[in-house]
Amino acid sequence: MEPFLIQESKTKPSASVFSELVKKLAPVKGSTDPFCCVAEELQLVEQNLTRSIRSAERALTDISSHLIYGGGKRIRPMVTLLAFKAFGGTRLPEIVDIATAIELIHTATLLHDDIIDGADIRRGKESAYKKFGLKATLVAGDFLFIKAFEFAGKFDETIVQWTADACTQLTEGEILQGFFNRNPAVKLENYFEIVRRKTASLFETGARIGAYLSGAKPAMVEQMGDYGLNLGIAFQIIDDVLDVVGHKELLGKPTGMDLRDGNPSLPIILALGEGQKDVSETFQCSRPTDEKIRAALAIMGQARAIDKAKMLSRGYAERAYKPLKSVPPSLYRTSLKNLLQLIIERDF
Amino acid sequence: MEPFLIQESKTKPSASVFSELVKKLAPVKGSTDPFCCVAEELQLVEQNLTRSIRSAERALTDISSHLIYGGGKRIRPMVTLLAFKAFGGTRLPEIVDIATAIELIHTATLLHDDIIDGADIRRGKESAYKKFGLKATLVAGDFLFIKAFEFAGKFDETIVQWTADACTQLTEGEILQGFFNRNPAVKLENYFEIVRRKTASLFETGARIGAYLSGAKPAMVEQMGDYGLNLGIAFQIIDDVLDVVGHKELLGKPTGMDLRDGNPSLPIILALGEGQKDVSETFQCSRPTDEKIRAALAIMGQARAIDKAKMLSRGYAERAYKPLKSVPPSLYRTSLKNLLQLIIERDF
Numbered sequence: 001m002e003p004f005l006i007q008e009s010k011t012k013p014s015a016s017v018f019s020e021l022v023k024k025l026a027p028v029k030g031s032t033d034p035f036c037c038v039a040e041e042l043q044l045v046e047q048n049l050t051r052s053i054r055s056a057e058r059a060l061t062d063i064s065s066h067l068i069y070g071g072g073k074r075i076r077p078m079v080t081l082l083a084f085k086a087f088g089g090t091r092l093p094e095i096v097d098i099a100t101a102i103e104l105i106h107t108a109t110l111l112h113d114d115i116i117d118g119a120d121i122r123r124g125k126e127s128a129y130k131k132f133g134l135k136a137t138l139v140a141g142d143f144l145f146i147k148a149f150e151f152a153g154k155f156d157e158t159i160v161q162w163t164a165d166a167c168t169q170l171t172e173g174e175i176l177q178g179f180f181n182r183n184p185a186v187k188l189e190n191y192f193e194i195v196r197r198k199t200a201s202l203f204e205t206g207a208r209i210g211a212y213l214s215g216a217k218p219a220m221v222e223q224m225g226d227y228g229l230n231l232g233i234a235f236q237i238i239d240d241v242l243d244v245v246g247h248k249e250l251l252g253k254p255t256g257m258d259l260r261d262g263n264p265s266l267p268i269i270l271a272l273g274e275g276q277k278d279v280s281e282t283f284q285c286s287r288p289t290d291e292k293i294r295a296a297l298a299i300m301g302q303a304r305a306i307d308k309a310k311m312l313s314r315g316y317a318e319r320a321y322k323p324l325k326s327v328p329p330s331l332y333r334t335s336l337k338n339l340l341q342l343i344i345e346r347d348f
Numbered sequence: 349m350e351p352f353l354i355q356e357s358k359t360k361p362s363a364s365v366f367s368e369l370v371k372k373l374a375p376v377k378g379s380t381d382p383f384c385c386v387a388e389e390l391q392l393v394e395q396n397l398t399r400s401i402r403s404a405e406r407a408l409t410d411i412s413s414h415l416i417y418g419g420g421k422r423i424r425p426m427v428t429l430l431a432f433k434a435f436g437g438t439r440l441p442e443i444v445d446i447a448t449a450i451e452l453i454h455t456a457t458l459l460h461d462d463i464i465d466g467a468d469i470r471r472g473k474e475s476a477y478k479k480f481g482l483k484a485t486l487v488a489g490d491f492l493f494i495k496a497f498e499f500a501g502k503f504d505e506t507i508v509q510w511t512a513d514a515c516t517q518l519t520e521g522e523i524l525q526g527f528f529n530r531n532p533a534v535k536l537e538n539y540f541e542i543v544r545r546k547t548a549s550l551f552e553t554g555a556r557i558g559a560y561l562s563g564a565k566p567a568m569v570e571q572m573g574d575y576g577l578n579l580g581i582a583f584q585i586i587d588d589v590l591d592v593v594g595h596k597e598l599l600g601k602p603t604g605m606d607l608r609d610g611n612p613s614l615p616i617i618l619a620l621g622e623g624q625k626d627v628s629e630t631f632q633c634s635r636p637t638d639e640k641i642r643a644a645l646a647i648m649g650q651a652r653a654i655d656k657a658k659m660l661s662r663g664y665a666e667r668a669y670k671p672l673k674s675v676p677p678s679l680y681r682t683s684l685k686n687l688l689q690l691i692i693e694r695d696f
Contacts, residue, residue, distance in 0.1 A: 055516070057523040112490060116483045135464045138486065139522045142460060145493055146515040153501040153508035160501035167494040168403070174487045175405040 037331045038081040041096055045077045048100035052147040063128050063140035067107050071123040071252060076102045079231065079339070080206035083224045086332040089214025094155075098213065101151035101163065102206045108144035109170055111137050116174070117261045124252025159209055166205035173198025182262035182284050184272060191269050192233070200232030207231075223323035227336065230320035235343050237313035240265035242346075244300045256293040259283060266312065270305035271296075310344070317344045385679045386429040389444055393425045396448035400495040411476050411488035415455050419471040419600060424450045427579065427687070428554035431572045434680035437562025442503075446561065449499035449511065450554045456492035457518055459485050464522070465609045472600025507557055514553035521546025530610035530632050532620060539617050540581070547587075548580030555579075571671035575684065578668035583691050585661035588613035590694075592648045604641040607631060614660065618653035619644075658692070665692045 053064035077099035084095040114122055114129040115137055121127055129137045145167075152163045177194045180186040207228030211221040242251055243258045244267045258265035259282050271279040282288045282296040300306065317340040327333045401412035425447035432443040462470055462477040463485055469475055477485045493515075500511045525542045528534040555576030559569040590599055591606045592615045606613035607630050619627040630636045630644040648654065665688040675681045 055520060057520045059523050059527075060519060108490075112486055115486060135526055136523060138460055138463060139519050139526075141490075142457075142493065143516065143519040145490065146512055146519065149497045149501065149515070150509070150512040153497065153512065154505050157502050161498070164494055164498040164501065167497070168491065171408060171487050171491040171494065172403060172405045175407050175484060178483055178487075179407075 037335055038078060038085060041081045041085075041092065041099070042074055042077060044092070044096040045074070045081075045099050045103065048096060048151070049103065052100065052104065052150070053144070055143065059132065059136050060140050060143045063111070063132050063136060064107070064144055066128050066131065067110060067122070070125060072103070072107070074103060075235070075339075075343075076106050076202055076206050079203055079228055079336075080210040082332050082336050082339070083207040083210030083228070084214045085210075086224075086327050086330060086336060087211055087214035087216040087220065089210070091213065095210060095213050097151045098155065098159065098163075098209050099206070101148040102202060102209075104144050104148035104151070105163075105167060105170070106202060108141045108148065109174075111141035111144065113174070115141075116178070117257075117263070119257075119261075121253045158212070162205050162209060166201045169197040169201040173201070177263060180264045182286065183264070184280055184284055186264040186269055186272070188269060188273075191264060191266055194264070195233050195236045196229070199236040200229045203232030203235070204229035220326065223326060227320045227323045230316045231340060231343065234313045234316035234320060234340065237266050237309055237316065238344055238346060240267055241306055241309050241313070243267075244297055245306055256297050259288060259293050259296055262286070266309045267300050267305040270308050271300050271303055274303055274305065276300070276303060276305075313344050317341070385683055386426060386433060389429045389433075389440065389447070390422055390425060392440070392444040393422070393429075393447050393451065396444060396499070397451065400448065400452065400498070401492070403491065407480065407484050408488050408491045411459070411480050411484060412455070412492055414476050414479065415458060415470070418473060420451070420455070422451060423583070423687075423691075424454055424550055424554050427551055427576055427684075428558040430680050430684050430687070431555040431558030431576070432562045433558075434572075434675050434678060434684060435559055435562035435564040435568065437558070439561065443558060443561050445499045446503065446507065446511075446557050447554070449496040450550060450557075452492050452496035452499070453511075453515060453518070454550060456489045456496065457522075459489035459492065461522070463489075464526075465605075465611070467605075467609075469601045506560070510553050510557060514549045517545040517549040521549070525611060528612045530634065531612070532628055532632055534612040534617055534620075536617060536621075539612060539614055542612070543581050543584045544577070547584040548577045551580030551583070552577035568674065571674060575668045575671045578664045579688060579691065582661045582664035582668060582688065585614050585657055585664065586692055586694060588615055589654055589657050589661070591615075592645055593654055604645050607636060607641050607644055610634070614657045615648050615653040618656050619648050619651055622651055622653065624648070624651060624653075661692050665689070 049068050053061050053068060055061045055064075080099040080102055081095060089095055110122065111128055113119070114127040115134055118129070119127045120130045128140065132140070148163075153160060155163075173194050173196070176190070177198060180190055180194070204225045205228070208221055208225035211224035216224070240258065243255055243265060246255055248254050257263075258268060259279075262283060264283075268279060268283050272283070276296075276299055278292075278299055279296045282292045285292065288296075320340055321337065324333055324336055327336070397416050401409050401416060403409045403412075428447040428450055429443060437443055458470065459476055461467070462475040463482055466477070467475045468478045476488065480488070496511075501508060503511075521542050521544070524538070525546060528538055528542070552573045553576070556569055556573035559572035564572070588606065591603055591613060594603055596602050605611075606616060607627075610631060612631075616627060616631050620631070624644075624647055626640075626647055627644045630640045633640065636644075668688055669685065672681055672685055675684070
């Protein structure tokens with residue numbers, strides 16, 4: 001198998017390959033998501049999503065559409081589909097349904113997260129919470145959870161249990177994050193516990209179910225779960241990094257949101273560990289001014305926090321890479337590998 | 349079969365029988381719910397509920413417990429169990445699991461409803477929203493939905509679809525109710541549409557699944573769905589009536605909540621139809637004073653609105669009674685019938 005790109009800078013694909021990948025991963029418009037080898041399957045997921053958010057109450061469809069057609073990267077369904085294809089899975093309708101369920105769960109949590117964070121902006125535009133208000137957005141989140149249940153509930157007990165466990169972890173991660181909100185006592189181990197539950201669990205479950213539905217051996221199913229888990233952690237770390245050093249236009253939202261909301265991101269925790277007083281003060285402040293946030297971001301951007309965070313992300317990408325070595329070579333395995341590289345190098 | 353009690357006042361059971369039933373329906377404490385012929389099964393539901401709300405995050409268990417042990421009447425699981433037993437159902441663990449799912453769904457919606465209504469009081473004590481705050485309560489509602497999914501997702505596609513459809517209706521009913529909040533254009537047909545979706549659908553689904561899991565014939569499964577639907581509507585109407593003429597101590601909450609929240613209850617809609625100006629003004633007022641609410645309640649209490657509402661509730665109880673005629677005579681059928689009487693005569 002070819003060496004992992006992160007470790008072998010010589011074999012690193014040219015910028016153009018990545019920009020091509022990035023372009024392909026760009027926000028979805030309408031019902032197309034052209035990511036190379038699972039483009040067709042992702043289109044079926046899009047069709048499922050469109051069908052599932054139809055409701056007798058237009059508000060539910062409108063709020064769901066606002067987010068679902070609002071530029072999601074569809075990385076979770078993509079990982080699910082790739083894991084399935086990598087082991088020669090053929091029962092397409094099944095995997096498409098479960099990939100749909102996973103994206104619906106993700107979208108439901110985004111709606112509820114925006115309420116929890118009081119977020120004004122999501123994916124470059126007004127958040128549903130801001131646009132449609134708390135009440136309707138809360139109900140629309142429930143609606144999407146229910147639609148996910150409709151898809152996932154038709155599978156066997158194993159899949160139902162895995163999916164439910166992932167969802168339970170999402171809620172537990174949210175509570176844990178709330179506990180460490182603006183809390184300078186937060187440690188690295190708390191961060192990884194939050195990320196494991198709140199972000200990585202859904203990636204893990206998608207990858208595991210993908211392998212399981214393809215008929216892969218139990219050991220490989222577990223390995224793919226490991227891939228998803230570590231990819232999810234790497235993904236979240238880069239999200240945190242971009243909230244410090246990213247560009248508003250590419251991100252679709254202003255930077256500094258974690259400081260503003262008091263969410264314990266990795267760069268913040270690392271900066272706290274370095275004894276960065278201004279960062280600590282801004283993090284603990286219940287309504288930090290824009291000026292304070294800008295100053296804290298500047299400090300974090302220059303501090304070792306960002307480099308350390310990127311290094312940690314790379315470490316998790318490498319851990320995700322390991323299980324891929326036992327996957328038979330194919331276009332799909334290569335995609336799973338490239339996805340890791342793309343995720344840690346992305347700027348949006 | 350004996351005549352329906354509502355129609356035949358001569359055969360109406362003595363007050364003591366009802367007070368006994370009422371006592372048996374009284375708020376559940378801990379793991380006992382002694383409602384006569386399904387007491388044992390309801391205890392298994394309690395055990396399921398206790399197990400299912402255990403979480404690594406104590407806040408989720410605390411918030412769930414606050415509501416689950418907070419005096420729920422367990423009428424939905426009771427209807428589900430009675431419908432099952434009435435057709436000789438024997439696979440006990442199955443029906444207990446689905447009855448648990450139905451109660452969990454109901455509890456989840458109560459948590460989210462309290463956020464939507466900004467309710468301070470629920471079941472005679474501080475609401476979870478007031479006690480634990482919006483964020484944690486929102487997440488705890490999601491957590492309970494997920495636990496319901498864990499129970500319901502293990503059944504066949506038919507049950508999964510029925511349960512998902514009921515949940516979808518709950519969300520649609522909530523949106524529709526929001527649309528008619530403080531809206532004097534609300535008509536009786538809107539009211540019944542809201543109640544059908546927001547309250548009755550879960551009763552309907554519980555009763556239908558109960559009959560289905562017992563192996564009853566499809567026609568009877570539908571009939572039991574009819575029973576649940578009409579019982580649910582009768583139940584909600586009396587809830588609305590009690591919000592006008594009930595007693596705070598028995599209800600566990602102050603009266604006049606619908607006027608305060610601007611929820612279009614049946615007595616309000618009927619009073620609007622009678623041209624009661626003070627009721628109309630108070631209903632439309634975004635923050636009505638206690639004095640205004642008291643005055644509007646006094647008017648509604650004296651007006652024909654309450655009598656009319658009670659008559660409508662009785663009509664739905666009668667509709668619910670009809671399908672029972674085809675159920676083979678048994679202790680369970682008698683209980684299903686008595687439950688109707690109890691529901692329309694209750695004062696809490």
